[in-house]
Amino acid sequence: MQIIYTDVLVIGGGLAGQRAAIGAKRRGHDTIVLSLVPAKRSHSAAAQGGMQASLANCLGGAGDNEDIHFQDTVRGSDWGADQEVVRMFTHAAPKAIRELAAWGVPWSRVERGDHEITVDGEKQTISENEAAHGLITGRNFGGTQKWRACYVSDGTGHAMLYTMSNRAIAEGIPVHERMEAVALIHDEGRCSGAIVRNLMTGEILAYVAKATCIATGGFGRIYRASTNAIINEGMGAAIALETGRATLSNMEAVQFHPTGIFPSGILVTEGCRGDGGLLLDANGHRFMPDYEPKKKELASRDVVSRRMEQHIAAGQGVKSRFGEHLWLDIRLLGREHIDRNLREVKEICQYFLGIDPAKELIPVRPAQHYSMGGVRTNPNGESQGLRGLFAVGEAACWDIHGFNRLGGNSVAETVVAGMIVGESIADFCDSADGSINVSTALVEKFARKQTQQLANFTLASGTENAFDLTRQMQETMTSKVGIFRHGDQLQEAVNTLQNLLLRSRNINLRSATRGPNPELVAAYRLPRMLKLAQCVALGALQRTESRGAHYRDDYPQRNDLEWMQRTLAVWSEAKDELPTLSYEPLSIMRMELPPGWRGYGAKDYIEHPESALRRQEIDRIIATMPDADRHAHQAALMPFLDKLPPHLRPLNQRLSKF
Amino acid sequence: MNRKLNLWPARLDLLQSLSGLALVVFVWCHMFFESSILLGKDAMLWVTKMFEGEHFFGEPYPLLVSAIAGIIFLLVALHAILALRKFPSSYRQYHRFHLHMNGLHHSDTTLWYLQVITGFLLFFLASTHLYTVLVQPDNIGPYASSDRIWSGRFWIMYALLLLSAHLHAGAGAYRLAMKWGPASLTGSKAARHKLKTAMWCIIGFFLILGAASLATYMKLGYDHRDHIGERYMPSSHQVQQE
Amino acid sequence: MNNIPLAEEHRMLQIQILRHNPSALLCDSDKGSHLQTFEVEEALGMTLFIALNEIREEQDPSLQFDFVCRAGICGSCGMIINGRPGLACRTLTKDLPDVIVLAPLPGFELIGDLSVNTGKWMRGMSEHLETWVHNQELEEINIDVIEERMEPRLAEQIYELERCIECGCCIAACGTTQMREEFVGAAGLNQIARFRLDPRDKRSDADYYELIGNDAGVFGCMTLLGCEDMCPKNLPLATQIAFLRRRMAMTTG
Numbered sequence A: 001m002q003i004i005y006t007d008v009l010v011i012g013g014g015l016a017g018q019r020a021a022i023g024a025k026r027r028g029h030d031t032i033v034l035s036l037v038p039a040k041r042s043h044s045a046a047a048q049g050g051m052q053a054s055l056a057n058c059l060g061g062a063g064d065n066e067d068i069h070f071q072d073t074v075r076g077s078d079w080g081a082d083q084e085v086v087r088m089f090t091h092a093a094p095k096a097i098r099e100l101a102a103w104g105v106p107w108s109r110v111e112r113g114d115h116e117i118t119v120d121g122e123k124q125t126i127s128e129n130e131a132a133h134g135l136i137t138g139r140n141f142g143g144t145q146k147w148r149a150c151y152v153s154d155g156t157g158h159a160m161l162y163t164m165s166n167r168a169i170a171e172g173i174p175v176h177e178r179m180e181a182v183a184l185i186h187d188e189g190r191c192s193g194a195i196v197r198n199l200m201t202g203e204i205l206a207y208v209a210k211a212t213c214i215a216t217g218g219f220g221r222i223y224r225a226s227t228n229a230i231i232n233e234g235m236g237a238a239i240a241l242e243t244g245r246a247t248l249s250n251m252e253a254v255q256f257h258p259t260g261i262f263p264s265g266i267l268v269t270e271g272c273r274g275d276g277g278l279l280l281d282a283n284g285h286r287f288m289p290d291y292e293p294k295k296k297e298l299a300s301r302d303v304v305s306r307r308m309e310q311h312i313a314a315g316q317g318v319k320s321r322f323g324e325h326l327w328l329d330i331r332l333l334g335r336e337h338i339d340r341n342l343r344e345v346k347e348i349c350q351y352f353l354g355i356d357p358a359k360e361l362i363p364v365r366p367a368q369h370y371s372m373g374g375v376r377t378n379p380n381g382e383s384q385g386l387r388g389l390f391a392v393g394e395a396a397c398w399d400i401h402g403f404n405r406l407g408g409n410s411v412a413e414t415v416v417a418g419m420i421v422g423e424s425i426a427d428f429c430d431s432a433d434g435s436i437n438v439s440t441a442l443v444e445k446f447a448r449k450q451t452q453q454l455a456n457f458t459l460a461s462g463t464e465n466a467f468d469l470t471r472q473m474q475e476t477m478t479s480k481v482g483i484f485r486h487g488d489q490l491q492e493a494v495n496t497l498q499n500l501l502l503r504s505r506n507i508n509l510r511s512a513t514r515g516p517n518p519e520l521v522a523a524y525r526l527p528r529m530l531k532l533a534q535c536v537a538l539g540a541l542q543r544t545e546s547r548g549a550h551y552r553d554d555y556p557q558r559n560d561l562e563w564m565q566r567t568l569a570v571w572s573e574a575k576d577e578l579p580t581l582s583y584e585p586l587s588i589m590r591m592e593l594p595p596g597w598r599g600y601g602a603k604d605y606i607e608h609p610e611s612a613l614r615r616q617e618i619d620r621i622i623a624t625m626p627d628a629d630r631h632a633h634q635a636a637l638m639p640f641l642d643k644l645p646p647h648l649r650p651l652n653q654r655l656s657k658f
Numbered sequence B: 001m002n003r004k005l006n007l008w009p010a011r012l013d014l015l016q017s018l019s020g021l022a023l024v025v026f027v028w029c030h031m032f033f034e035s036s037i038l039l040g041k042d043a044m045l046w047v048t049k050m051f052e053g054e055h056f057f058g059e060p061y062p063l064l065v066s067a068i069a070g071i072i073f074l075l076v077a078l079h080a081i082l083a084l085r086k087f088p089s090s091y092r093q094y095h096r097f098h099l100h101m102n103g104l105h106h107s108d109t110t111l112w113y114l115q116v117i118t119g120f121l122l123f124f125l126a127s128t129h130l131y132t133v134l135v136q137p138d139n140i141g142p143y144a145s146s147d148r149i150w151s152g153r154f155w156i157m158y159a160l161l162l163l164s165a166h167l168h169a170g171a172g173a174y175r176l177a178m179k180w181g182p183a184s185l186t187g188s189k190a191a192r193h194k195l196k197t198a199m200w201c202i203i204g205f206f207l208i209l210g211a212a213s214l215a216t217y218m219k220l221g222y223d224h225r226d227h228i229g230e231r232y233m234p235s236s237h238q239v240q241q242e
Numbered sequence C: 001m002n003n004i005p006l007a008e009e010h011r012m013l014q015i016q017i018l019r020h021n022p023s024a025l026l027c028d029s030d031k032g033s034h035l036q037t038f039e040v041e042e043a044l045g046m047t048l049f050i051a052l053n054e055i056r057e058e059q060d061p062s063l064q065f066d067f068v069c070r071a072g073i074c075g076s077c078g079m080i081i082n083g084r085p086g087l088a089c090r091t092l093t094k095d096l097p098d099v100i101v102l103a104p105l106p107g108f109e110l111i112g113d114l115s116v117n118t119g120k121w122m123r124g125m126s127e128h129l130e131t132w133v134h135n136q137e138l139e140e141i142n143i144d145v146i147e148e149r150m151e152p153r154l155a156e157q158i159y160e161l162e163r164c165i166e167c168g169c170c171i172a173a174c175g176t177t178q179m180r181e182e183f184v185g186a187a188g189l190n191q192i193a194r195f196r197l198d199p200r201d202k203r204s205d206a207d208y209y210e211l212i213g214n215d216a217g218v219f220g221c222m223t224l225l226g227c228e229d230m231c232p233k234n235l236p237l238a239t240q241i242a243f244l245r246r247r248m249a250m251t252t253g
Ligand SMILES: Cc1cc2nc3c(=O)[nH]c(=O)nc-3n(C[C@H](O)[C@H](O)[C@H](O)COP(=O)(O)OP(=O)(O)OC[C@H]3O[C@@H](n4cnc5c(N)ncnc54)[C@H](O)[C@@H]3O)c2cc1C
Pocket: A011, A012, A013, A014, A015, A016, A017, A034, A035, A036, A037, A039, A042, A043, A044, A045, A046, A047, A048, A049, A050, A051, A052, A157, A179, A180, A181, A182, A215, A216, A217, A218, A227, A228, A229, A231, A232, A234, A235, A236, A267, A369, A370, A392, A393, A394, A395, A407, A408, A409, A410, A411, A412, A414
């Protein structure tokens, strides 16, 4: 077996992985990136909307700063986020975007003079300042007070990922493509690389590294309906879980988007409804007003998603060969409007549905969109349970999103966290802890285990079909651990998943090819996906409250009294059938922004007594500093700068000070 | 920065296109001269005389015609050598291109192949034609040419030459426009479409013109088949003789 | 609502796939490359992504193909569809005849069946053409201060060329690349055009000439325009190549 030695092994070639790799490499450490697919095809390329950073250049962003970005993010998270980390994040986001600008991302720029915009269906004219001309502009996004989502036309993620990949190529960082990490090598709580399967040849090899970083993106594909790429199967989080040491956190926090086109789940923008599009059921009946008489189709993302699922459950969905769905009707907007303002939607309809949305209805159904949970790390990005293991990006739970992430905050997280974690990986490698003492016996032990498992699949006389079981898992997750969650159903889901996990040990392959065998791939990924799914289902079952994207109709209130906690999951023993959950309290008394009303959504939540106490304390502290500026106030409430690498600490310059 | 760039690839590419352009211009002009026969034997004789310089020097210098033919010959040779670099250079390349083209059903790709084929044909046809002109510059005229075409059976070769030269020249001109920009500047598919339509119109026009002229020569040659060798006298002379 | 389709009536599609598994030569019995026919019942809104997965899940689990985003974004699924290169994930079966012939993109290393190593080719191209911003000062950029300005129009123009998804369709559609492996293709030339347009990249035309001023570069292009006509992102490739050709022909060193 081939063993490859390197200082740093980054598993995942998306935005997060490549940025972290660049950081480590620039500090002089040999770095190798692994990816299931060519790096530029990673799912980061799909982000269209934008990247949040408080540059405050355009008119709609005027007055923006780290403080407001911080507040938006914490509120969005429904107070589930780690506020110190959110501070680190909002402070470094403008730097990340400026770095990318220098590296070549063609960010859309502010254009001086008058522009026509549409607000609530009304035309308005705004006039951009001369002083801002040519600086990076931003657009409006849900849940934010300012226009802060910087974008590159309709291809933000694509442009960012290409620039990042090109930078990595320039730095001479090798990307080993079509390589899948299938296990982490570890001993006595120290991770020292990964066992990897070459997807082209089926060969097993080992990478031994001082530091290993998981950047494998989300796990949307444990659901049937997802806006995610089909490679988003969460294998990075799963192999971390399988170490029995590393913890995953907040796995039950899963975000859904109301309008994925059916059945493929490809996203169509919220703009359709924003501009006046309607949702119809099998009878052509507009049902949203029945549930939400006031806001109708324009209620918030999670509410609309919930109502749609509720309506389908009530038997009103449109039946098709691929399952049930509802209709999105934008015909009433007229061809002219669609051609001008909803061009992307029109193209998606054309290419993927073969329909003309000006004349026909669009089949839609809510779909899984983002996984807030992942490998739990400290603010440096290091795993809490396993030394030498780092995680970054959507695969990690660094925790700026808590129970709901804001649009535009996740690509921002990938690069900001990449900058920070890249440095801390380098620090780690430079430190005494960095050196490893790995015997080939250990490496071979881990490799043998994988080879054995794979061989078992091809030899075993099982009866189960990998594709069928995968489908059943996805079906279970979508129907029972989806948007609406209920104790009974969650319990059923946990049981089903438990049963599927047992059955997955009895898979029979129809094709025995050992090389690039897609069925074999499905077979060995399935148990890992089931473990992740179980973390989600069990976490959701035990969390008896509703917070952010996690909605329990049997516990519809946010419960700060009992649930200011982060869920942690470990899979202690390989033979276990369920993860072991524990909870990490979030300390209200250390928060800069204590829990309260988000400013939208439900107002009735169960308050924690400490929230009021902390608010009083904050008022008192602020009152003692009448002449101080916002930075001093902030530092007095919750210092965080020392957690950032020194070069990311300076203040951010803006056009004007507010 | 003191670097030595190898500028030959640029020069050769430019030269290939310029030689092609010059030849296109020549071939198209040539058509008008040649088709003067449609206006009558006198008109053609006048053009012939012009090339021999009679209108400028008072007496004919057939060597002038040889010289022009020589230059064109050199141009063709230059162009052919340059263009030859683009030919499939091995059976494997040829085979792959064929497979590619047959699957693709893409008109511009097929058009290029047409250019390769016609170019290859032109290599022989044009040289034969030019060789004739080069060595027998004085043997051009309403009867001399017609005799060669009919009684000398040159019409077969000329028909082929006509077809390949114009397909090649038309497609070449279109390609030049796309290759260097004027037409691809706008980047609009509509502009390209127009250009392509224009190309087919021009090809069609010259083919008709050429075919008509060739037919006229053949008719003359047929009528004149019993007097091979006799030179045409301008009609003004004929009138005086009577 | 009279236009909501309820009962569906479907065609039976014959999907013929060029099968070949080079790595299976080593272990299993290899049948060489051959055309295999699968029958799939068409469904409303069926794309080749859906059809191929159905074949893999229900008929032949060993069938290889690449999809990642399944939304026409990532460029993974380029293949030859009835003779022409295109993105399979956004090709609707309803736009195709009853018989659909699928083959891997030519010009790339074959991994198996419909899966080709476009990633390796593209990475090689990127390394060769150095497709990144070259700027001495990049090492010392100050990311605390306001970014450099750029004309909004220029940013848009750069983005227009940045849109390439490295799917390889232009390479497969190009007779030149089919004959000459060393040719950088339209995707490569487009990259040069993109960085040449970008004021942040300080390379001169002479620098670019060194990269593409030869027959493996811009002078190798024979203006067959397959690239322009088959690029799924509709990039203005012909315009860019013509432009580069002019600039490179005028470069003096
Ligand atoms: C349709 C859509 C639109 C979105 N729009 C936005 C937006 O507008 N704004 C925003 O902020 N966010 C958006 N997001 C979210 C955002 O795109 C992602 O969260 C983010 O890009 C994740 O980046 P990443 O680097 O963590 O992972 P990814 O980009 O997903 O990369 C994961 C990498 O890991 C590799 N990998 C995975 N498993 C393994 C393994 N076992 N071994 C080796 N390699 C492996 C993969 O090959 C890949 O290279 C959107 C998401 C979707 C689905």
